[in-house]
Amino acid sequence: MSERLAPTEYHPRWFRRRVSTYWWLERRSYLAFILRELSSVFVAWSVAYLLLLVRAVIQGHSRYDQFLAWSSRPFVLVINIVSLSFVALHAITWFNLAPQAMVIRVLGKRVPGPLIMASNYVAWAISSALVVWLVLRT
Amino acid sequence: MADQITLQVARYRPEEEASPTFQEYDVPCPKDWVVLDGLNYVKDRLDGTLSYRWSCRMGICGSCGMTVNGEPKLTCATFLADYAPGPVRVEPLRNFPVIRDLVVDIGDFMRKLNRVKPWIVRKDHKPLSEGEYRQTPQEMDEYAQFSMCINCMLCYAACPIYGLDQEFIGPAAIALAQRYNLDSRDEGARERLEVLSEHEGIWGCTFVGECTEVCPKNVDPAGAIQRYKLTAALDSLRAFLVPWSAR
Numbered sequence: 001m002s003e004r005l006a007p008t009e010y011h012p013r014w015f016r017r018r019v020s021t022y023w024w025l026e027r028r029s030y031l032a033f034i035l036r037e038l039s040s041v042f043v044a045w046s047v048a049y050l051l052l053l054v055r056a057v058i059q060g061h062s063r064y065d066q067f068l069a070w071s072s073r074p075f076v077l078v079i080n081i082v083s084l085s086f087v088a089l090h091a092i093t094w095f096n097l098a099p100q101a102m103v104i105r106v107l108g109k110r111v112p113g114p115l116i117m118a119s120n121y122v123a124w125a126i127s128s129a130l131v132v133w134l135v136l137r138t
Numbered sequence: 139m140a141d142q143i144t145l146q147v148a149r150y151r152p153e154e155e156a157s158p159t160f161q162e163y164d165v166p167c168p169k170d171w172v173v174l175d176g177l178n179y180v181k182d183r184l185d186g187t188l189s190y191r192w193s194c195r196m197g198i199c200g201s202c203g204m205t206v207n208g209e210p211k212l213t214c215a216t217f218l219a220d221y222a223p224g225p226v227r228v229e230p231l232r233n234f235p236v237i238r239d240l241v242v243d244i245g246d247f248m249r250k251l252n253r254v255k256p257w258i259v260r261k262d263h264k265p266l267s268e269g270e271y272r273q274t275p276q277e278m279d280e281y282a283q284f285s286m287c288i289n290c291m292l293c294y295a296a297c298p299i300y301g302l303d304q305e306f307i308g309p310a311a312i313a314l315a316q317r318y319n320l321d322s323r324d325e326g327a328r329e330r331l332e333v334l335s336e337h338e339g340i341w342g343c344t345f346v347g348e349c350t351e352v353c354p355k356n357v358d359p360a361g362a363i364q365r366y367k368l369t370a371a372l373d374s375l376r377a378f379l380v381p382w383s384a385r
Contacts, residue, residue: 013152014235014243019301026208030298033346097345101364108276 035086036093042086045079095120143167143218144225145176147188150236158236161185162225165218173213173228174202177240190240197354200290204240205229210295210352231295247291250307253333254315259326277322284317284362286355293349293359299342306342307334309349309359316362319369335370343367 020026024034056067070076098120099113142164150158163184165176174192181188193199195214202213207227218226234242264271293309300306315334319327334340343363350360 013156014237015150015152015157016235017232019233019298023298023301027348029348029351030346033298033344037344097347097364100347100350100358100361101368103365 032093035089039086039090039093042083043090045083046087049080049083091124095124141167143176143222145173145180146225146227147177147180147240148227148229149188149239150230152238158229160227167218167222167224169217169219171218173204173206173211173216173218173226176218176226177213177228188240189238198288200288203231203290203292203295205232205295210292212290212292212354215354231291233295233297233301234291244291246304247289247294247308247310250311251289251314253307254311254330255326256311256314256318258318258321258324259329260323261325271323273322280322281317281320284313284320284357287314287317287357287359288355290354292352292354293357296348296352298346298348299344303338303342305338307336307339309343309363310357312340312343312366313357313359313362316366319366331370331373334366335374340366340370 024030053067056063071080095117099116102116104111104116143166145163145165146160147163148158149161163176163180165171165179165184167176174195177188177190177192181190190202190204192202192214194201197212197215200212203210204213205211205228206213206216207221210231213228218224228240230236230240230242234244234246237243287310289310291310293313294300297306297309300308312334315330318324319330340363343360345360345364347360350358353359
């Protein structure tokens with residue numbers, strides 16, 4: 001796409017600043033971006049963990065108890081606590097970015113960004129409340 | 139307030155040196171002076187060999203973009219007093235090859251800009267006798283934000299993706315493509331999609347969002363790119379589900 005620069009008589013050489021390997025530490029926003037990207041790994045782990053839980057439930061009581069015992073081991077607990085914080089970061093950062101990616105019009109007027117953001121949080125709160133209700137019901 | 143402030147200006151003289159060095163100049167610092175005024179003072183009174191670009195001094199031409207204390211800024215809209223007591227470090231825009239001192243090569247951006255056809259594309263032009271192409275205020279409102287772009291390239295300087303991959307078409311080019319795609323008079327969206335749906339087009343963007351943060355005209359290129367991704371994804375889905383509907 002871009003043409004390579006070639007020196008000419010009047011431009012003997014260009015100087016191009018090298019991008020540091022640690023460019024993502026240069027600005028807070030770059031670091032926040034990298035952490036958001038990294039959060040995808042923990043989201044994937046959360047999905048895998050959920051699938052393992054479902055499999056244990058399907059396989060019966062003893063397998064489920066084994067899964068709970070495994071889940072209460074310190075290293076699994078640490079992984080899950082770290083994952084929870086990254087999944088929360090993932091959700092919050094994407095909810096905050098949603099208004100930039102979505103243009104919604106109601107009756108010809110553009111829905112303000114904060115309202116789109118708030119609707120995401122409300123949906124999150126409702127689904128969390130539903131899960132809490134399902135868990136505490138028994 | 140200090141009467142003077144020190145500018146640490148990046149100098150690069152390709153015929154003399156292999157990499158840039160910094161030169162310090164003390165310039166007056168009245169409260170209404172911007173960084174560009176400081177550079178003009180240097181050029182006029184202290185050192186006529188300093189090279190930099192500027193033109194309008196009022197945030198319209200987009201020529202005077204530089205890196206001020208590590209941030210991409212329009213130097214005509216960045217007040218020296220905000221950096222008092224200094225020093226103020228002035229460097230060329232990042233992510234572009236430096237030709238001399240504060241002047242960068244903008245050829246890559248200009249070629250990319252041309253590829254997205256930032257003009258109104260019509261299949262058929264109606265005769266002049268039928269008058270102008272009319273537009274309602276609502277239709278203009280669709281693209282007005284993106285039409286504010288002044289091609290200052292601060293967004294390219296802030297974009298780490300462009301820094302790492304020079305093939306990425308970049309924020310301003312995509313925002314300007316979107317400006318014309320959303321224009322009710324335009325019929326060139328399909329042609330632009332071919333360029334923008336390339337890997338180095340919209341999909342190169344990982345939504346760092348710094349382009350929007352540094353934009354002096356509130357264009358929001360990051361938003362334009364994400365909206366374009368949605369359009370392109372829906373277009374691909376439509377082509378897959380209803381292939382006969384392809385325009």
